[in-house]
Amino acid sequence: MRAKIVAGNWKMNKTLEEANTLTSEISGMVADEVRGDVKVVLCAPFPYLLPVKKLIGDQTRIVVGAQNCSEHEAGAYTGEVSAPMLASMHIPYVILGHSERRQYFGEGGALLAKKVDVALKHNLTPIYCCGEPLEVRERNEHEALVKKQVEESLFHLDAETIKKIVIAYEPVWAIGTGKTASAQQAQDMHAVIRKHLAGKYGQAIADSISILYGGSVNAANAKELFACADVDGGLVGGVSLKSREFVEVIKSI
Ligand code: 13P
Numbered sequence: 001m002r003a004k005i006v007a008g009n010w011k012m013n014k015t016l017e018e019a020n021t022l023t024s025e026i027s028g029m030v031a032d033e034v035r036g037d038v039k040v041v042l043c044a045p046f047p048y049l050l051p052v053k054k055l056i057g058d059q060t061r062i063v064v065g066a067q068n069c070s071e072h073e074a075g076a077y078t079g080e081v082s083a084p085m086l087a088s089m090h091i092p093y094v095i096l097g098h099s100e101r102r103q104y105f106g107e108g109g110a111l112l113a114k115k116v117d118v119a120l121k122h123n124l125t126p127i128y129c130c131g132e133p134l135e136v137r138e139r140n141e142h143e144a145l146v147k148k149q150v151e152e153s154l155f156h157l158d159a160e161t162i163k164k165i166v167i168a169y170e171p172v173w174a175i176g177t178g179k180t181a182s183a184q185q186a187q188d189m190h191a192v193i194r195k196h197l198a199g200k201y202g203q204a205i206a207d208s209i210s211i212l213y214g215g216s217v218n219a220a221n222a223k224e225l226f227a228c229a230d231v232d233g234g235l236v237g238g239v240s241l242k243s244r245e246f247v248e249v250i251k252s253i
Contacts, residue, residue, distance in 0.1 A: 002210045005166060005233040006250045007041035007065060007127060008240025009095060009214070019048045023055045025243035030061055034250050038233075041065045041093050041127075042240075046081050049091055065093030065127065068101060071114035087122035094119050095235075097129045097153060099172045109152030116153055120164060127166045127212070127235065128154060130193070134173035142171075146189060147196050159201050167193060167211045168235040174215025176237060183224045183231075186213045190230035219245045222252035 014022065023042065030040055043065040044052045053064045070080040086094060096115045101107045112128070119126045130149035132142040146169065154165060169189050174181050181189075190211045198206035213225050214235030225231055233253060240246045 002208060002232045003039055003166075004037060004253050005039045005041060005210055005212060006253060007043055007093070007095075007168075007212065007233070007235045008246055009043045009067060009098070009235055009237050010045060010240060011067070011100070011237060012045060013241055014045070014048070016048060016051065019044060019052060020055060022241065022243055023052045026246060027056055027059050027062055029243065029247040030250065031059060033247060034061065036061065038250060038253055039063065040250055043067050043093070043095055043127075049086075050089055053089070053091070063092050065095060066091055066124075067095045067098065069094050069096070069115060069119060069124070071111055071118055073118060083118045083122040083124055086124055092123075092125055093166075094124045094126055095129060095168075096126045097149070099129060099131055099133075099170060099175060103172075109149065112153040113156060116157070116165070120157075120161060125164060125166060127168050129168045129170050129214070129235070131170040131172050131175075131215070137171065137173065143189065143192050146193060150193060150196055155200055159205055162197070162201055163205060163208055165209060167209060168214050169193060169211060170214035170235060176216070178216050180216040180218075180221050180225070181213070183228050186225055186231055187228035190228065194230050217249060219248035219252070222249040226253045 040062045056062045066086050069083045097112045116126050130146045132145045136145050171181050194206045210232040212233045212235045213231050217234045217236045218239050
């Protein structure tokens with residue numbers, strides 16, 4: 001059985017006070033309303049990781065994640081945050097390769113492979129993002145691009161290690177646009193990713209890896225997306241900033 005995961009990516013949003021309120025609301029509702037086998041990950045901005053973690057307390061169904069980490073372990077890299085720092089704060093998850101990092105910060109496959117390695121070395125679970133821009137889908141090259149993104153940053157891992165990865169498929173044209181992929185488009189790409197993993201690592205390992213869908217997930221479309229055979233949860237942006245709707249998304253799994 002693959003882990004069912006719904007992660008909220010807060011991106012660069014909220015003041016500390018707002019982050020605290022959001023966390024308390026989500027935490028209370030998850031405790032009352034969400035089944036026990038769903039893992040909720042709150043990917044907060046770096047300065048809020050510890051306050052959010054503290055507010056969650058011993059609620060085991062919710063954990064905290066970071067949105068990025070450096071490829072370096074320590075040193076003169078002003079403004080960066082390292083995997084050992086996150087590990088020292090007992091942060092279990094880190095998003096890597098988000099399309100906004102690829103687009104605005106020039107992150108590419110080789111760099112992301114290093115970030116994946118340093119995160120794993122410090123026992124963080126990477127949520128590795130892949131996904132195609134609109135023009136690539138229009139050229140019908142989306143499957144080839146996503147397979148390449150998975151290959152170039154993950155396929156150096158051995159079979160035992162790849163099991164520790166969570167993958168998120170986020171078509172760039174669906175992020176923050178209100179234009180979600182159809183359930184069929186999501187399922188098709190998730191199946192392509194899983195088949196690619198199976199080709200390299202075998203079916204049993206491919207079947208054990210959670211693949212999340214991200215891109216304009218909301219309370220109205222989550223049920224259909226999460227019902228797809230190869231969709232194991234979601235990576236949610238805008239809606240993760242609204243406690244009630246986010247919890248409705250979580251309950252759709
Ligand atoms: P939206 O849910 O706002 O489209 O963002 C998706 C995303 O980028 C999550 O990482």
